[in-house]
Amino acid sequence: MISLMLLSSCKSKSGTFSNVSERPNIIYINVDDLGWKDVGYMGSTYFETPNIDKLSKEGMIFTQGYAAAANCAPSRACLMSGQNTPRHGVYTVSPSTRGNPKTRKIIPTPNTDHLTNNMVTMAEMFKMAGYTTGTFGKWHVTKNPLNDGFDVNIGGDHRGNPGREGYTAPYNKLPNLELAPEGENLTDRLTTEAINFIKQNKNKPFFLYLPFYAVHTPLMGKVELIEKYKKKGESGGQDNPVYAAMVENVDINIGRLLSELDKLNLSESTLIVFTSDNGGIRSISRQTPLRAGKGSYYEGGVRVPYIVKWTNKIKAGTTNSTPIVNMDFFPTFMEILGLDLPDKILDGKSIIPLFKGENIDERPLFWHFPIYLAAYNESEDDGRDPLFRTRPGSTIRYKNWKLHHYFEDDGLELYNLDNDLGERINLAESNPNKTQELYKILDSWRKEVQAPIPSERNPEYDPNFRN
Incomplete structure (x- = not known):
């Protein structure tokens, strides 16, 4: 996407984290359709997520964190562009005319399917700073992330879910996953590929975007985990054993990733963000007391879990109630990288002060x-x-x-x-x-x-x- 003119306008700026030696590797884990309370550390007694819970104790929990949109494509477009929906026009997964036409009172705004070529993405920003970039999983905002700043793409294109039976191999022709043993699990495979990327780039800075397709429909879980949750029974309005199996398998694979960072002595030099792209589907998992779910702009549709871990920069075991939104991570990462993009409009705000235990000015979220x-x-x-x-x-x-x-x-x-x-x-x-x-x-x-x-x-x- 990025033009030579934009590259030449990128400037380094002095700042708290502008020293090259202080620039961390960055891993952004974006689970698909995971609800605000679909993890143990947020109070669920049904889902078992020990690795995510451990991560929450090692970093900062944001209890009032938001997605910039209530469904997949616009939320991801906001994250990757750093801009709110009116600036890029991605409002939904096309079309904008959902539902029976006889029940729609007005003609909705036409939807844009993808970010445009002149939109500077988060991955392109990392490339400017000399990072190697990789995405592993659901992309959903253009046809090919290799044209948008990523060096490596495993499994990402314009589609929003892996398709029928798509969580086991063969994977319905997802990019660069053609060779897979039959029956292999997609979440397992994406994590393996992400770990290989870390190993290959352990001696240089990297940006790893890990947008699991899970826990988006179609609901498909490992048999042994499904049976476990069938025996467990309902708790707090959460009672779907197949969905729970998918959540736990994501947790298991995050544990694999964190363990590999420890083995490679990269944990202290890596900033990790864990979150979801939007709220969960209410008929699958309730987020009580939040109202509604994915696709709604009540809290259940936009409030999501957030953990940020950065050893020696963020005090472990802290909780922050400041409202944040996923668009905040573009300017946050830009500050960490010590870059300035003078022509780039950003709708988020750097949350570096929150990492330090300080405050940011109260601001409206839209x-x-x-x-x-x-x-x-x-x-x-x-x-x-x-x-x-x-x-x-x-x-x-x-x-x-x-x-x-x-x-x-x-x-x-x-x-x-x-x-x-x-x-x-x-x-x-x-x-x-x-x-x-x-x-x-x-x-x-x-x-x-x-x-x-x-x-x-x-x-x-x-x-x-x-x-």
């Missing part, structure tokens, strides 16, 4: 989704209405307040997350001052980023239609 996402399960999704996980709108989180604005009916929902984490008590009418305060901030931001707000009425809409 989500913009001028699209429709049909329901997964009308009785389980727990959204604004049973037909859609998302109807076109925008959301702002500022301090302890969260405001939803929906375009079809100009509807407003205001929640105090300190007292109502489940977003059940709409205070928009009873607290009009706070509603207007947040609305003005949200509307100003939308104008700044030129966010499209669809308003054209859908001629196919039928208010009397019932599915």
Whole structure:
């Protein structure tokens, strides 16, 4: 993607971590569709994740961490670009016209399928700093990550899941996974390839992006793990043994990766981020007290687990309640690398001060989704209405307040997350001052980023239609 002009505009800058000897290897683990409470350290008594739990004790837990979007492609586009959805136009996995047309009141904004060629990616930034780069798993934001700053690509293209029966070999023609023993597990294989990449680059700085396809559907787990969870039984609204088997296998493989870093004496020189690309699917695993799940802009759709470990830089066993978002990692890594991209617009904020136990200024977080996402399960999704996980709108989180604005009916929902984490008590009418305060901030931001707000009425809409 990157042009010679952009390369020449990249500058080094002095800063806390600009010394080459202080630049760590960086591993970003992005589990697909893993819910906020689908790991042990976040309070689940159903899922068994001892390796992830151990990692949480060695680093910093962010309890109010967010994805920049509620489903796969836009969240990953925001991460890799460092920019919010209106700047790149990736709002969903195409098309934006989900659901029955007779139930859609307006014409949604057309969706963009991929990042454009002039978009500087996170991987390209690492290349500027002299890092070797590799991605192992789900890419989903362009056709080929080798054109977007990665030196190595195992398994990544434009698809969003491995396909039918895709978690065991053969892998439905995923790139560079053609040679695989029949029955091999995809999560195991991606981890093996990632470990090989680390071994090959142990003497030079590397950026390893590990976006597992798991735990995205189709749900496929190892038989012995499925049987284990069948015997275990339900706990806290979490009771899917196949999904649990997938979660535990991800944990086992993260343990393999961490063990290899120890063997190679790389643990102290490696920064590790563990997170998910969006909330989990509610009908598969509930995130109580969070409302809804993947595809919704209630907390269950966008709040995700976060751990950051950086030995001797981040105090082990710490917990941070500052709201962060995955777009923050582009400027954070840029600061660590000591780079400056003067022509690059970034919508996140470096969270280096949080790593040091300091604070960052309170700032609003924004989500913009001028699209429709049909329901997964009308009785389980727990959204604004049973037909859609998302109807076109925008959301702002500022301090302890969260405001939803929906375009079809100009509807407003205001929640105090300190007292109502489940977003059940709409205070928009009873607290009009706070509603207007947040609305003005949200509307100003939308104008700044030129966010499209669809308003054209859908001629196919039928208010009397019932599915």
